[in-house]
Amino acid sequence: MKLAPRTAGLLGVSAVIALLPFLPVPAFWITQLNYIGLFSLVALGLVLLTGVGGLTSFGQAAFAGVGAYASAYLAVKHGISPWVGLLVGLVLTTALALVLGWLTLRMSGHYLPLATIAWSLALFYTMGNMEALGKYDGLLGVPPITVGDFSFQDERRIYLLIWAAALAGAVAVTRLLDSRPGRVMRSLDVHRGGGSTMPEAMGASTFRHKVVMFLVAALLACVSGWLFAHMQRSVNPSPFGIKFGIEYLFMAVLGGVGSVWGAFTGAALVKLTEDQLQVWLPQLLGTSGSFEVIVFGIVLVIVLQRAPRGLWPLIERFLPAKQRVDPDDAAPALPARDKPRRGEKLLQVEAVRKAFGGLVAVNDVTFHVDAGEIIGLIGPNGAGKSTTFNLVSGVLPLTSGAVKLRGQRIDGLPSREVAQRGMSRTFQHVKLVPDMTVLENVAMGTYLRTKSGTLAAMLRTDRTEEAQALAEAHRQLARIGLGEMAHELAGNLALGPQRLVEIARALASDPSLLLLDEPAAGLRHKEKEALAAVLRQLKAEGLSLLLVEHDMDFVMNLTDRIVVMEFGTKLMEGTPAEVQASPQVRAAYLGTEH
Ligand code: ADP
Ligand code: MG
Numbered sequence: 001m002k003l004a005p006r007t008a009g010l011l012g013v014s015a016v017i018a019l020l021p022f023l024p025v026p027a028f029w030i031t032q033l034n035y036i037g038l039f040s041l042v043a044l045g046l047v048l049l050t051g052v053g054g055l056t057s058f059g060q061a062a063f064a065g066v067g068a069y070a071s072a073y074l075a076v077k078h079g080i081s082p083w084v085g086l087l088v089g090l091v092l093t094t095a096l097a098l099v100l101g102w103l104t105l106r107m108s109g110h111y112l113p114l115a116t117i118a119w120s121l122a123l124f125y126t127m128g129n130m131e132a133l134g135k136y137d138g139l140l141g142v143p144p145i146t147v148g149d150f151s152f153q154d155e156r157r158i159y160l161l162i163w164a165a166a167l168a169g170a171v172a173v174t175r176l177l178d179s180r181p182g183r184v185m186r187s188l189d190v191h192r193g194g195g196s197t198m199p200e201a202m203g204a205s206t207f208r209h210k211v212v213m214f215l216v217a218a219l220l221a222c223v224s225g226w227l228f229a230h231m232q233r234s235v236n237p238s239p240f241g242i243k244f245g246i247e248y249l250f251m252a253v254l255g256g257v258g259s260v261w262g263a264f265t266g267a268a269l270v271k272l273t274e275d276q277l278q279v280w281l282p283q284l285l286g287t288s289g290s291f292e293v294i295v296f297g298i299v300l301v302i303v304l305q306r307a308p309r310g311l312w313p314l315i316e317r318f319l320p321a322k323q324r325v326d327p328d329d330a331a332p333a334l335p336a337r338d339k340p341r342r343g344e345k346l347l348q349v350e351a352v353r354k355a356f357g358g359l360v361a362v363n364d365v366t367f368h369v370d371a372g373e374i375i376g377l378i379g380p381n382g383a384g385k386s387t388t389f390n391l392v393s394g395v396l397p398l399t400s401g402a403v404k405l406r407g408q409r410i411d412g413l414p415s416r417e418v419a420q421r422g423m424s425r426t427f428q429h430v431k432l433v434p435d436m437t438v439l440e441n442v443a444m445g446t447y448l449r450t451k452s453g454t455l456a457a458m459l460r461t462d463r464t465e466e467a468q469a470l471a472e473a474h475r476q477l478a479r480i481g482l483g484e485m486a487h488e489l490a491g492n493l494a495l496g497p498q499r500l501v502e503i504a505r506a507l508a509s510d511p512s513l514l515l516l517d518e519p520a521a522g523l524r525h526k527e528k529e530a531l532a533a534v535l536r537q538l539k540a541e542g543l544s545l546l547l548v549e550h551d552m553d554f555v556m557n558l559t560d561r562i563v564v565m566e567f568g569t570k571l572m573e574g575t576p577a578e579v580q581a582s583p584q585v586r587a588a589y590l591g592t593e594h
Contacts, residue, residue, distance in 0.1 A: 005320035021156040030155045036268045037162040041224035043252040043263035045217025051257030053213045054189030058245040059116030062123040063218040064225030065240025072142045072235040082145045097218035101211040120242045127237040138236025145230045158231045172458040179457030184209045187433045198431040203419040203448035256310025265312045324487040327470035334449040337510045340371035352401035361387040363568040374545040376555035379565035385548045394418035424511035426502040428518045434491025441490045442473035445508025476504040480534045496527025513544045520554045
């Protein structure tokens, strides 16, 4: 088997790391590396949570505290094995993270950081005040971790355990990010143009994915705390307080919160410079104190000014580029939906109404789409097209009326359930994940046709299904004529191709009905022609489409029927020729368009 340069590099670095304690490296440096490994584990969780998900937690040190105290308490007070202690710590952490996540992650961004601060403070004072946990003095005489007769009793031995855990964590997170749930996680960061609308429309529960990210981050911190307690052979509350919670964020952000290796860069940098600063600053200033914190604050601001994604991307430039593997087009197809027969009633929109306060944006509009048809919904700006689109796709609740897909009511359902029933959509304002490849973006469309979860991703038992998903994505890209662009980053594409990629993503869900919201908006003439060609081809292949568009010329040659809206009501419905000939429609468009 030929190794990719990156994998070979990782194996090389791992081998060096594994050898270090057997070489005459001074104990001081082994201890430093131990701390770096422990910090990296925690920072790794923040890469996932903050860097990928855009969620901030100040409570990671507290989760480390749970791991440390659970095992230390059981070992010291009850003579229980550290391995059982680890298990108890993980269970406790899971329970705590689920409760905290459940309470805060449904709400917008600020609740999680606040809740993690509160939780961090609460745990700190609990640890410091409980008799059983030794109050602020903590617990002494924590035994080393053992496997059979082998005891990880000194810094050289526990080093092996720490770095095995840190590297395993890095590999697990890397694998997670390159998977079905990982793609959803990478689409969430609101600070980088993400959010929940698109993944929900692809059928994913964004809340669930946020909870999983929070949980994984908490568990990584817990393992770090466990290792720390048995390395230190004692625990006390101070390393698990809010100060360390902030410091972990420093590490992750400084090192590069967008990459797994940024966590290691940040942990190393903070640990090594902090030690130097602790020695030098008091000498320089002639008095003692935690001045390094101030220096770090300043350094952080400067670094983020210069390199907003942290230091790792600067290092990464000198490494071989990530190898993109071509999808295996021979992978078996994903299960397909049973398709409606041509002419079957597909979408029925019955007297839908939407009132925003006193404004009736959509006023009892009725129309239908039969299988195999392309219907255009047109009208001047402000006519209520987008609102109608949102009512049909489950983004907005109806005031009254009904929407049926294949005979079943879908109004009132969240958009991911609407997607589940076979409706897929694109967005007027393109929603692609810019730092994912075109192929990965399209693969998001297969979310509902695949099953693999977080654990399968980390253990790589998802590879067969993943190959199927990527092959499907590649097929859909080829279908719209962008097969060659598969490995391009989506953010590098022009608007026209981006809109086509959105169509491919929607097609990857194997929809019965495809909804397009102003697909031609903002496109240049050539791009519009390319788009029209693709839509015509989809129509020839028998797909059903609802096209919301205000560019009348664009829909004329494409559609079977056109529904015209004005001021929230249906003005008329007819063939393109009838609509074109209608004086009413011309009047509606005159003065507002062209
Ligand atoms: P179109 O897509 O045809 O340009 P829209 O559906 O976006 O029209 O808007 C129809 C009308 O509803 C407009 O007058 C618009 O200002 C109003 N409208 C749309 N969304 C909202 C909202 N969330 N709150 C209040 N008014 C809205
Ligand atoms: Mg609109």
